[in-house]
Amino acid sequence: MIKYFYIESYGCQMNIYDNEIIITILTNNNFIYVENIYKADLILINTCAIREKAEKTIYNRLLFLNSIKKNKILGLIGCMANRIDYKYFFKKKLLNFIIGPDKYRLLPNIIKSLNDNRYSYNVILSNDENYNDIIPNKLYSNNKVSSFVTISRGCDNICTFCVVPFTRGREKNKSPISILNECKKLYDLGYKEVILLGQNVNSYLWNEKSFIKKNIINKKKSINFTNLLEMIAKSLPNMRIRFSTSNPQDMSIDVIKIIKKYNNICKYIHLPFQSGSNRILKLMKRKYTRLEYINLVDKIKNIIPDCSLSYDIITGFCSETNKDHIDTLNLMKYVKFDFGYMFCYSHRKGTYAYKKFKDNVPINIKKYRLKEIIKLQRKHSFYRLKKYINTIQEVLIEGISKKNKNYWYGRNSQNSIIVFPKKNYNIGDLVNVKIINNTSATLIGI
DSSP states (O other): OOOEEEEEEOSSHHHHHHHHHHHHHHHTTTOEEOSOGGGOSEEEEEEOOSSHHHHHHHHHHHHHHHHHOTTOEEEEEETTTTTSOHHHHHHTTSOSEEEOTTOGGGHHHHHHHGGGTOOEEEOOOOSSOOOTTOOOOOTTOSOSSEEEEEOEESOSOOOTTOOHHHHTOSOEEOOHHHHHHHHHHHHHTTOOEEEEEOTTGGGOEEOHHHHTTSSOOOGGGSEEHHHHHHHHHHHOTTSEEEEEOOOGGGOOHHHHHHHHHOTTBOSEEEOOOBOSOHHHHHHHTOSSOHHHHHHHHHHHHHHOTTOEEEEEEEESOTTOOHHHHHHHHHHHHHHOOSEEEEEEOOOOTTSHHHHHSOOOSOHHHHHHHHHHHHHHHHHHHHHHHHTTTTOEEEEEEEEEOSSOTTEEEEEOTTOOEEEEEOSSOOTTOEEEEEEEEEOSSOEEEO
16 A cells, blocks of 8 residues: 655756645645655656756666665656656556646546556646645745745747747646735745746736636736736735746836835846847747847846846757857856856757757867856856945845855845854844855855
């Protein structure tokens, strides 16, 4: 009889949130979550497919888990579910079931059916599954300070490099009341910060009639991301609010003004631009130009001068030339981002780029360009952090510094990591810290 289950998660913040959804569904059906893999009857692997490296890591992990599996049940869930050869895995008895991110409600029945040594496979994507009625169980969360709340799932932007629309489906927004109730529960549990998640939070739009497909959206009667942000900020004035990810094409002036208006909305925007080359942006089917992105950054800085900015970059996309690469470096030099997430392009099966373009930039050139990007970003990060020296920053304490157990670490509104001596404070406290030094990644304070 399957009773105890364990989850191992890879990939993005949304997978962490999905873990909590799964734990809630299973514990509500009398299964018991354990944090020790060897005590579990059932092992769930929550997977990521955004890059080739992530998939290879998971394949290797599956081989190891089968070496210790014995009588355990092993299930693969999440974004890799509809990308793997399920017949091969079932034939080799490497997995007992595979289900996609829209089918977690089926888990209790699937697990019970496996008592008869049956295999199960369901990766059908839904147009409306957003787990709207499930408030995740936080009993097993290691972080009692900051928590994720997914406001939308999937994506309607079919960028040519991206697998998300094929692994998580089209965009499905959660109701504002459900989101607000979840945030309020987190506050009641003692959480100090909420991070709103979506593949593209700025495109959030809720209209009851449109959701049940009975009518065309009436935007005047709808709640958009600006409305949602203000609703949460006003309802929970003592709770910090962050959000990720923003698509430049949907970032409105109204959102920027709302961030400026409320002190509890953090002055930080993650704004992926992927490439500084107009030619590459067009090949990627990004719906903005280099100039439009720069103008947006200028507007953000004019309205919120102390707002920090981060980005995603994919270097070495199909046919990228050295000129395209230099365009990216020059855009970075113009903005001088606070920090960023930088990756080499990898061909992802199922995407438009995989079907139509050649992955023709040699790996050694990709890696060289990535090194240049990383080197430049370290320079810019140091430059941005140095400006905080001799200022007073309000820091939310998240935990003990990994490098020095006598120091706390936390973040300011701009998402900068700050370390300072412990003294008589506790995790979750808001503390005023004077910045006295910095590295390219961290502020040091007292």
